[in-house]
Amino acid sequence: MQWLKEKGNLDDFFEKVRTADSRVLITDYDGTLAPFVYDRNRAKPYPGVQDVLERINSQNNSRVVIVTGRTIEDQRRIMALRSNTEVWGTHGWERFSPDGSHRVWPIGEGYSEGLEEAIAWATREELLERIETKPATVALHWRSAAGEEKERIKEITEKTFTRIAEESGLLLHRFDGGLELRTPGRDKGNAVKIILEELGEGNHAFAYLGDDATDEDAFAALEGSDALRVLVRTELRETGADLWLRPPREMIRFLERWAEATNSTTE
Ligand SMILES: [Mg+2]
Numbered sequence: 001m002q003w004l005k006e007k008g009n010l011d012d013f014f015e016k017v018r019t020a021d022s023r024v025l026i027t028d029y030d031g032t033l034a035p036f037v038y039d040r041n042r043a044k045p046y047p048g049v050q051d052v053l054e055r056i057n058s059q060n061n062s063r064v065v066i067v068t069g070r071t072i073e074d075q076r077r078i079m080a081l082r083s084n085t086e087v088w089g090t091h092g093w094e095r096f097s098p099d100g101s102h103r104v105w106p107i108g109e110g111y112s113e114g115l116e117e118a119i120a121w122a123t124r125e126e127l128l129e130r131i132e133t134k135p136a137t138v139a140l141h142w143r144s145a146a147g148e149e150k151e152r153i154k155e156i157t158e159k160t161f162t163r164i165a166e167e168s169g170l171l172l173h174r175f176d177g178g179l180e181l182r183t184p185g186r187d188k189g190n191a192v193k194i195i196l197e198e199l200g201e202g203n204h205a206f207a208y209l210g211d212d213a214t215d216e217d218a219f220a221a222l223e224g225s226d227a228l229r230v231l232v233r234t235e236l237r238e239t240g241a242d243l244w245l246r247p248p249r250e251m252i253r254f255l256e257r258w259a260e261a262t263n264s265t266t267e
Pocket of ligand 1: 028029030032211
């Protein structure tokens, strides 16, 4: 554990959690609550995490919000989430609320044409099974291909997606084992801003936990608020976070302390 901005004090923070009128724990999933695994369909949370999150979410005036790059459907499936857990999916493009409502933000016509073109191209190239579609993105995965075939897929995808990005204004995002076209305009920062606005004025305790570049958008959106921004990562890097915790032990301890703090107010 290391404080990165001014030296803080976790005892003071959890005292604030204990005495606040409402508490919001926002967290990313992959790399934060769950380790990276080769098959992302098997990315289960670290042992104990699910239980402590459910405890926090079921306490009075306390909620857990998951903000993820996955789709909401995918996130709810992988964690077997109960319906009362709020989830923001696809980097802020969709929101599942505890009342069961599901909102998807509309994307501009030029962007949706670009995404459709990518799918049509993959269909013609017989690569459709490698395509993953989300509300505002299309990704092509080549990680499971081998040898020359992998190189060929990589090359033609790079070429085609780059052209589509240039023509449509979609953003090109490289990840380990594939390439993604993303609609610009929304990110995890939009999600946390809306959550903060809805809370309004008052005595709130608020934290955001995340590990990668997309979480930096949320850290930046919380600049100037009294939220605690926590980087959860094995190695420290340049970040806008206030506190660095190593997964899984320090992260789990943080969640447990939150649960203990809120528990003592409901007894
Ligand atoms: Mg992550």
